Amino acid sequence: MAKRIESHQNRIFKWVKSLSLKKNRDKEGVFVAEGLRFISEIPNEWCVKLFIVSEDFAKGQDISTYEKKAETYIVSDELFTLVSDTESPQGILAVCKKQEQPDETIWKKEAPFFILAEELNDPGNLGTVIRTADAAGVDGIFLSKGSVDVYNAKVLRATMGSIFHVPIVQNVLLEDVASKMKENHISLYAAHLRGENFPYELPLDKACSFLIGNEARGLSDKGASLCDCWVKIPMPGQAESLNASMAAGLLMYEVVRQRLK
């Protein structure tokens, strides 16, 4: 049975609210998933610590599926807005355990396909990269130190739940991941203004990975030097560059296209 939380001074309520800060999410190893669609993406086996639903939500929905999965708390609509990150909350959130670190098996797949990002800072961009990677069947995403936190509410929202599907490793050193790629014969590509090969010419049916640069600064020289090949995304129009997540999506989907055959 669901329990009620009556006050914003309640210990559990305060704990959930504290998770809007990265340092608290890091310490507790959890994050907040909000909204019906997002929560419907939580896999059965995923560890959920608790649910919070608003009174209004509990009136309109059968909440017994939530109660069976984890401790469920009902709060007034007013309290819910205090703990919600969105402007028009749907009245349901879940505190979920973070992803496990992916184990060595991700390196052992046949023709694995990875994304690396160097200091990707915009939450919307990172979320879109994760969602697109999930659609494209990417085997893992590596984020360098200095990237925005995957469990930031805006990132999560833009993933539309794909956070539950794609293995993600945060705070990596690019050199380490690049060495690991080399060791496992996985080509590392990056879009670069001085790139000479169109993505359509690359053997992307083979093991491959793409390094994405920061939105404003692009790839660092160090990042660029780690790549096996620079790729040129054609721009027959007048724009001189693409949004970082768009460039990443176009490259991921060239892999999809080549592997369809």
Added chain:
Amino acid sequence: MAKRIESHQNRIFKWVKSLSLKKNRDKEGVFVAEGLRFISEIPNEWCVKLFIVSEDFAKGQDISTYEKKAETYIVSDELFTLVSDTESPQGILAVCKKQEQPDETIWKKEAPFFILAEELNDPGNLGTVIRTADAAGVDGIFLSKGSVDVYNAKVLRATMGSIFHVPIVQNVLLEDVASKMKENHISLYAAHLRGENFPYELPLDKACSFLIGNEARGLSDKGASLCDCWVKIPMPGQAESLNASMAAGLLMYEVVRQRLK
């Protein structure tokens, strides 16, 4: 020579500030372009009504190029923040005339390539679509009634200046544009969950156009019924859909790929 504006009560200052509202932009036929990079994209022949720069900006830069092009006003840094739309303003903005309505020549190109959007509401998405369309060499964008205003500050920011390069028609009726497409033998495609053809199989070297649906609701039945063919973007992974601007970008770039040959 630049003039000074000393007070937020100044008539010109108040006028520029009023342009944050769509109804005032519509009445005056102008919009505000902000930031150095964005303003550097303004073509020589484009009509600029005036520039406003902050004292700080004027100290660090030669503003004579702006003064030659249009009346230039200097305001204190404090006043600039009042008229700026960004959190950390660069200290320069321009009031520009809106795009002219594209004339009939856009229909007469060889193998034209258009984008239609149905109630695209997210400013970041629309901006990204315009920027990507500019990179891909799209000949025109048609936005249905109910789409977010192209001259909204957030849309403009995400275009990175591509607003100056791609012809855009706002407030269209989809049926009208679809008839015009038919009349001119331009195939109309849309990504659709029930699509049967991958984009890679379509004859996109020929005249073509893509209809993009609303972010949350997707294409309306009416919108979908206007299309000659529904397209299936493959999703070998677990995500069931893509962000609207990402889907649009993938389709636009399939045109680019096919036309490279």
